[in-house]
Amino acid sequence: MVRIKYKCTNCKYKFSRNQNVSFKQCPYCGKKDTIQQDTQDTATKILDEVSTYDRIT
Numbered sequence: 025m026v027r028i029k030y031k032c033t034n035c036k037y038k039f040s041r042n043q044n045v046s047f048k049q050c051p052y053c054g055k056k057d058t059i060q061q062d063t064q065d066t067a068t069k070i071l072d073e074v075s076t077y078d079r080i081t
């Protein structure tokens with residue numbers, strides 16, 4: 025399972041999703057079309073954060 029890291033250019037929130045999950049809306053601020061792939065951060069902290077949002081969305 026491959027997870028892709030993203031960040032929202034509006035609120036700077038960083039998260040990750042499975043590679044086969046497509047979305048256009050930020051799970052944090054709800055803005056659309058603000059999501060960019062984030063290739064700079066390490067994955068550990070992001071994965072911890074995103075587990076909370078996986079249950080909501």
Ligand SMILES: [Zn+2]
Binds near residue numbers: 050
């Ligand atoms: Zn956002």
